[in-house]
Amino acid sequence: DVKVTQSSRYLVKRTGxxxxxxxxxxxxxxxxxxxxxxxxxxxxxxxxSYDVKMKEKGDIPEGYSVSRxxxxxxxxxxESASTNQTSMYLCASREAGDTQYFGPGTRLTVL
Amino acid sequence: xxxxxxxxxLLSVFKGAPVELKCNYSYSGSPELFWYxxxxxxxxxxxxxxxxxxxxxxxxxxxxxxxxxxxLKKPFAQEEDSAMYYxxxxxxxxxxxxFGKGTMLLVSP
Numbered sequence: 116d117v118k119v120t121q122s123s124r125y126l127v128k129r130t131g132x133x134x135x136x137x138x139x140x141x142x143x144x145x146x147x148x149x150x151x152x153x154x155x156x157x158x159x160x161x162x163x164s165y166d167v168k169m170k171e172k173g174d175i176p177e178g179y180s181v182s183r184x185x186x187x188x189x190x191x192x193x194e195s196a197s198t199n200q201t202s203m204y205l206c207a208s209r210e211a212g213d214t215q216y217f218g219p220g221t222r223l224t225v226l
Numbered sequence: 227x228x229x230x231x232x233x234x235x236l237l238s239v240f241k242g243a244p245v246e247l248k249c250n251y252s253y254s255g256s257p258e259l260f261w262y263x264x265x266x267x268x269x270x271x272x273x274x275x276x277x278x279x280x281x282x283x284x285x286x287x288x289x290x291x292x293x294x295x296x297x298l299k300k301p302f303a304q305e306e307d308s309a310m311y312y313x314x315x316x317x318x319x320x321x322x323x324x325f326g327k328g329t330m331l332l333v334s335p
Contacts, residue, residue, distance in 0.1 A: 157232075158312065158325040163321070217269045
């Protein structure tokens with residue numbers, strides 16, 4: 116059974132802080148993704164990675180960066196958090212030809 | 227560019243009534259279509275995908291390339307079907323998904 120875990124369920128940060136969201140998958144998937152989920156906007160892709168040290172911008176990469184140093188771990192970084200980055204953040208992983216498996220989400224509040 | 231449209235933000239039905247959640251897509255190539263579901267306080271999970279052509283929890287969805295639609299249907303809704311439903315599209319051979327904005331289904335007793 117695929118397991119995707121995220122480091123925190125809830126996070127509260129202040130404007131300007133650097134924020135790290137961690138995601139780990141245990142199925143040796145090559146592809147990993149970060150989305151944000153907002154009411155009325157659905158899921159929007161921030162960044163994805165198809166291999167270690169590889170990354171591609173999604174639809175809304177501004178204000179975010181990512182890191183993938185190991186195959187199982189994909190980190191999302193908010194260099195300087197802003198209030199408009201308050202959202203639910205979902206991580207997912209996928210093997211080619213298969214479905215995406217999602218983590219439980221991190222609800223981030225930026226004050 | 228590929229796009230997924232779910233025209234209804236909210237669909238409210240009574241238990242036992244038929245349900246149809248609409249999904250239309252725009253993509254010029256050969257798409258893969260999915261329905262994902264998120265129950266309250268649970269993670270997003272796959273409900274079904276068009277290539278498997280199976281029924282999950284009584285739900286079915288048929289890909290209509292002529293109408294570019296992939297509507298989700300269930301003949302008799304149950305209260306436990308209440309959830310947020312997302313339609314998603316992937317270009318065959320690519321790993322990324324494009325999601326619709328979601329439809330909240332509420333099934334009342």
